[in-house]
Amino acid sequence: KKSDIDKVLAYVKKHNVSDNAKYVGVAKGKNVFVIHLESFQQFVIDLKVNGKEVTPTLNSIYHSKSTIAFSNFFNQVGQGKTSDAETMLETGLFGLPTGSLFATQGSDQTFEAMPAILRQTEGYSSAVFHGNNASFWNRSNTYKNMGYQYFFDASYYDTSGEKAMGYGLKDKLLFYDSIPYLERLQQPFYAKYITVTNHFPYDLDETDKDANFKTTSTDSDVVNGYFETNHYLDQSIAEFYKYLKKSGLYNNSIVVLYGDHYGISNSENKTLASVLGKNADNWTDWDNAQMQRVPFMVNIPGYTDGGVKDTYGGEIDVMPTLLRLLGVKNPSKYVNVGQDLLSSKRSKVVAFRDKDWVSAEYSYVNGNLYDKNGKVIAEDDWTTAQQKLVKKYQKEVNKQLAVSDSVNQKDLLRFYTPKGFKGIKAKNYNYSNGLN
Numbered sequence: 001k002k003s004d005i006d007k008v009l010a011y012v013k014k015h016n017v018s019d020n021a022k023y024v025g026v027a028k029g030k031n032v033f034v035i036h037l038e039s040f041q042q043f044v045i046d047l048k049v050n051g052k053e054v055t056p057t058l059n060s061i062y063h064s065k066s067t068i069a070f071s072n073f074f075n076q077v078g079q080g081k082t083s084d085a086e087t088m089l090e091t092g093l094f095g096l097p098t099g100s101l102f103a104t105q106g107s108d109q110t111f112e113a114m115p116a117i118l119r120q121t122e123g124y125s126s127a128v129f130h131g132n133n134a135s136f137w138n139r140s141n142t143y144k145n146m147g148y149q150y151f152f153d154a155s156y157y158d159t160s161g162e163k164a165m166g167y168g169l170k171d172k173l174l175f176y177d178s179i180p181y182l183e184r185l186q187q188p189f190y191a192k193y194i195t196v197t198n199h200f201p202y203d204l205d206e207t208d209k210d211a212n213f214k215t216t217s218t219d220s221d222v223v224n225g226y227f228e229t230n231h232y233l234d235q236s237i238a239e240f241y242k243y244l245k246k247s248g249l250y251n252n253s254i255v256v257l258y259g260d261h262y263g264i265s266n267s268e269n270k271t272l273a274s275v276l277g278k279n280a281d282n283w284t285d286w287d288n289a290q291m292q293r294v295p296f297m298v299n300i301p302g303y304t305d306g307g308v309k310d311t312y313g314g315e316i317d318v319m320p321t322l323l324r325l326l327g328v329k330n331p332s333k334y335v336n337v338g339q340d341l342l343s344s345k346r347s348k349v350v351a352f353r354d355k356d357w358v359s360a361e362y363s364y365v366n367g368n369l370y371d372k373n374g375k376v377i378a379e380d381d382w383t384t385a386q387q388k389l390v391k392k393y394q395k396e397v398n399k400q401l402a403v404s405d406s407v408n409q410k411d412l413l414r415f416y417t418p419k420g421f422k423g424i425k426a427k428n429y430n431y432s433n434g435l436n
């Protein structure tokens, strides 16, 4: 129904808080690199294994004064995994309660997505670089509806022999082999790189291993392999940064880095406990929830007022945050259910796709309320204040997810085009390289 969109707009208007004048437009007009760190979790940041940092490059970007970084940023994906993370970052709406929006609706959905918004407001071109086939997660169809101008998938690169494994072209090659395409993009551009090498089951060819980095020797090949592919991913970022500096792109670009979802599953977390110096016997659902932190950092070369923020937030908040950093006018006119991470008025609760939630003080996971130290508070013992808080947070979480689901499941953006925004026509895009 058309009237459903009115309820959505009312929610967005109220929810889309902003009071961060200090940050508005600090990245205006710059090229935007979005680097999707496949399966990369926050706990690896600053972690040392056998005396060596697993990801020295990411660590130094994280701690740089030119980076706005977050230490309590959570992934909020559901079954759509990578594609859910992309849905949130591009549209400010969640993935679906079950399945993947990309796969089931991406071919026909109406989006008001980042590439189109940036094109129409600030004149950005847009491209995705990814070493897997265009059809995976139905990306080629979905990207057209999001207004991505170019999609350089596996067909654009030499993926023969040892150049690819698992989900496609190895990350170092993706960054290197995409340069000729990148250099032909009109500036400013919005360019997304979706890495793949750090993906389950975390196998790495011997030639890609660093002799100077020795991984853990737990009895889980997944855990041991994870740190090796983390390290490889980190090196690929280091090489890309070298290129950015050498080419000069560095000075007029920003780099957004984020992890899409966990790499180590709950069943493997107990093995991980020993690596993290924790007791595996006391591992709970709360610990699993804490592990859903992923990195989110915005590196703005030349900016000196960055730092690591402990604000609680998640992937749903990226779009409203970036729109403001990029100085897009009237950012709240684009339908999204996130909140600017840099606003002090934002909610204190972070929703998971299954309606569980976390906050700095309390978390609600799998039917239990936990305090900030991970101790269960039995419902009979809840104080009146706790009862009220749980009710309030749960209501907020349910509402945020429900509004998003209503928009997505009923394709409501068909009925609302923000003033000045031109609807996206998939047929205007063609990602074929002409060879197949």
Ligand code: GP9
Binding pocket: 080, 081, 082, 083, 132, 136, 167, 194, 196, 199
């Ligand atoms: C493959 C990749 C993996 O193209 O993006 O997706 P995931 O399995 O992590 O959802």
Ligand code: MN
Binding pocket: 038, 039, 081, 082, 083, 260, 261
């Ligand atoms: Mn993924």
